Amino acid sequence: MVTRSEEMDNSRLFTIHFLRFFLRASRQMTEAFDGDMEMAIIAQAVAISTVEALLRENNFKEEFRSLDAIVGTERQRGCNALSISQATGLPRETVRRKMLRLVEMDILIRRGKGDFIIRPGVVQGPIYRALYQDIAVMAARMFGDCLDDGIFNLVGKTST
Numbered sequence: 594m595v596t597r598s599e600e601m602d603n604s605r606l607f608t609i610h611f612l613r614f615f616l617r618a619s620r621q622m623t624e625a626f627d628g629d630m631e632m633a634i635i636a637q638a639v640a641i642s643t644v645e646a647l648l649r650e651n652n653f654k655e656e657f658r659s660l661d662a663i664v665g666t667e668r669q670r671g672c673n674a675l676s677i678s679q680a681t682g683l684p685r686e687t688v689r690r691k692m693l694r695l696v697e698m699d700i701l702i703r704r705g706k707g708d709f710i711i712r713p714g715v716v717q718g719p720i721y722r723a724l725y726q727d728i729a730v731m732a733a734r735m736f737g738d739c740l741d742d743g744i745f746n747l748v749g750k751t752s753t
Contacts, residue, residue, distance in 0.1 A: 594748045595736075603744040610744070614735040618728045625724050631683055632691050636700055636711075638680045639692070643669040643710045660725060663713050666702065673707035 622633040644664055647653040657664055674689035681688065692709055695701040702712050715721065739745045 595745050596748050598743050598746055601743070603742065606742050607739060607744045610735050610738045610742070614731050617731050621724055621727055625720055629691075631687060632695065634681050634683065635677055635688055635691050636695055638677045639672055639695075639701060639709060640711050640716065642672040642676065642680065646670055660716060660722065663717060664711075665713050666704065666710060669710040671704055671708035671710050673709065675707075 619630065622637065623630045626633040626636065644657070647668065647670070656662060674685050674692055677683075677692065678685040678688045692701060696703050696709070699712060700715050701709050703709055716725070736745070740747065
């Protein structure tokens with residue numbers, strides 16, 4: 594288990610480590626969406642929205658823990674521009690327009706009016722697989738730096 598160090602105020606150190614991670618991850622995501630940060634944010638928000646409720650189910654977590662496991666259209670909960678607008682803070686019309694563009698790019702599927710999902714298999718493609726692997730490495734580096742600087746502590750049993 595990871596706990597936050599209470600011995601000293603590490604807020605500046607954590608902020609620096611987190612922002613370094615966030616900026617690098619944001620840059621890589623933006624590059625994956627042809628330099629369009631809003632499109633990257635919207636695509637990721639849809640990806641979260643379509644499976645977030647399912648992640649509360651232990652069976653789903655076990656079955657789809659690996660990125661290799663494709664979540665089919667029937668398992669995904671659809672979302673609309675309003676819900677993504679509310680989740681991201683982006684204007685609804687911008688979200689609507691970019692969601693339609695993501696359909697054209699074959700990243701999203703529009704099952705009906707206000708019912709968008711991630712196209713099954715899209716995150717398993719080479720671009721997104723490499724993106725998520727790079728982000729995982731960056732996240733591990735951030736957590737390692739936080740442990741090294743005493744921002745967080747490991748407590749109890751850890752698994753590798």
